[in-house]
Amino acid sequence: KTQVEQSPQSLVVRQGENCVLQCNYSVTPDNHLRWFKQDTGKGLVSLTVLVHENDKTSNGRYSATLDKDAKHSTLHITATLLDDTATYICVVGDRGSALGRLHFGAGTQLIVIP
């Protein structure tokens, strides 16, 4: 059973618009949550990591929130650029140690058009 669900599956926005990507999970325990960006044909690159109960992070035009009670995270992208076209993957770690496992979502494919 999929333990990390991302929505929407795909999203098309115009350059300059804002967008919000959602991640819901059932992983227990939920030690941390990380958002990755995957350009087409490339590997995953970390955007941000959230650790605490109601964490909020910001990395340039990317900002993220985590609600551990609701097991929900959002990734906000402000003023999108064409280079933001990519798949965004939510990953939940069930421990903060070497014994932990990472649980990957299937990703949201974002397409930014001129």
Place this chain on the structure above:
Amino acid sequence: EAAVTQSPRSKVAVTGGKVTLSCHQTNNHDYMYWYRQDTGHGLRLIHYSYVADSTEKGDIPDGYKASRPSQENFSLILELASLSQTAVYFCASSDQGQGYAEQFFGPGTRLTVL
């Protein structure tokens, strides 16, 4: 520049044939991982290693072997390739186990088994 590289970047193999995928990292990391990515699904862990000459099974090890001859190199071996092993394979490294530490990913190898 620290990096994770994979070779080949793409490969076509015949059913029943042997396939070796190679990964090299210059991050000086102890941990290395092999994942597979199937369309519409999240990455899944096949094998990992935390020290040279030792490998561990991940979540889906059946049909795969791994080899870690040195800290820098980690190979994934398909002794008898099958159609179901068609996927994109990613190698990653981290300086700690699958906990909080960020994993750095290679660009992936697209394997097609015919």
